[in-house]
Amino acid sequence: MNGDILIQQPGNSVVTDLGRTRGPRFGLPVNGALDQYSARAANILAGNPDNDPLVEITALDFRMKATEDILIAVTGAPLTLTVGGRPASQWEPVSVRAGETVSIRGIHSGLRAYLAIHGSVEADNLLGSAAPDTVVGFGLQLREGTTLRSRTSVGPVRQPYFDLPLFRLGLERPSMGTDLLVDVTDGPDVAEFGESGDLLFTSEYVVSGRSNHIGLRLGGELPERTSNSEVLSRGVPVGAVEVPSREELLVLHRGRGVTAGYPVLAVVTSTGLDVLAQARPGDKVRFRKTTVAEATAAHRRSRAQLETLRESVNTVFGLLGIGCRPQWQDLPVAACS
Incomplete structure (x- = not known):
């Protein structure tokens, strides 16, 4: 019935x-x-x-x-x-x-x-x-x-x-809480950020109120590209951590478009995406580097x-x-x- x-x-x-x-x-x-x-x-x-x-x-x-x-x-x-x-x-x-x-x-x-x-x-x-x-x-x-x-x-x-x-x-x-730890693996463009890329793991970021299901916008100290070459539009994964401007990081979530033209510094793991799904505006986020093998093992445990x-x-x-x-x-x- x-x-x-x-x-x-x-x-x-x-x-x-x-x-x-x-x-x-x-x-x-x-x-x-x-x-x-x-x-x-x-x-x-x-x-x-x-x-x-x-x-x-x-x-x-x-x-x-x-x-x-x-x-x-x-x-x-x-x-x-x-x-x-x-x-x-x-x-x-x-x-x-x-x-x-x-x-x-x-x-x-x-x-x-x-x-x-x-x-x-x-x-x-x-x-x-x-x-x-x-x-x-x-x-x-x-x-x-x-x-x-x-x-x-x-x-x-x-x-x-x-x-x-x-x-x-x-x-x-x-x-869950207001201080979130999110695991990421290296992105395809990590080499373009040089030593500046380490800022992703030593800095604290704050979730913007403009975040949504398409992507989370995070304010904080931003890594900078060492290359000025143009990035052509290409396929990007869910979880891509992009640096589209000097003002914020952008973490693409499940509503993201399938292509983009910004450098991808890192990729959030599947378990990390679940953490970010619960992030409220004003919450603080820290990123932690992991390997693909470690991320896969964590996913399998879950x-x-x-x-x-x-x-x-x-x-x-x-x-x-x-x-x-x-x-x-x-x-x-x-x-x-």
Whole structure:
């Protein structure tokens, strides 16, 4: 059985997923959830495949009402979560009864939260992704009165004694704060900055209020190119650290265009991009040099942690009789069938 979810206070929220991987070959940004770790974790905690559509909430308060019993999970930045007026926990599955209101308030020590609903929600796709794209005007920006259609309903799952929390799945939550440490590897143009390139690792940078999903703008002491040659427009990766002017660094995020013509001093790692996704204007950022091998190992550790979480969720949901849809590349999970 599916039901409607009524958006009562949208704040700044969109329906998204992990991004449009086919987009760059057609000249479109990959987009998708900026904090990929938190988005994946939310879907796993809700018993969904990683790439199912979910709600990304940026900075502002959010409120919705369910017409059917549902199961949700909220991850990302620290916040106050209530269900039917009762306090509820982040980074855990949470039951919502029909008619209850889910409120997310006071996002702090971070910028973005992720709300996944068991079974996910119905959403249009472009090149296989529900991720919004402002360039072509695609995507679902939530507004007051918007109705989301949930794909399934889950009866209330509550601890029978003293109304204690039911789930303690042991997920290590990323630390967030106003002083951020971000790992980067050398960029293709690092040699053009000479000794000045070391400033990236010895200086502190401040996040500008002009930052967005396309790129973060950072003020501070800037490295300078030793070459005056023109940089032709070419493909640039998500995470490219550019020096477009004498005023700021620019870190390209998931909404970046696929080509650019500025020198690329460094490239932020995938785990570093998750950190920057939670950076608020005024937060301080320091960069730390790492190697491609070290960055790959860190990414694999992160994914392994999420897969361990998935195994725990599948086991618990199976015992409770809650269906889990496995990743498309995996065999069906017998415990959740």
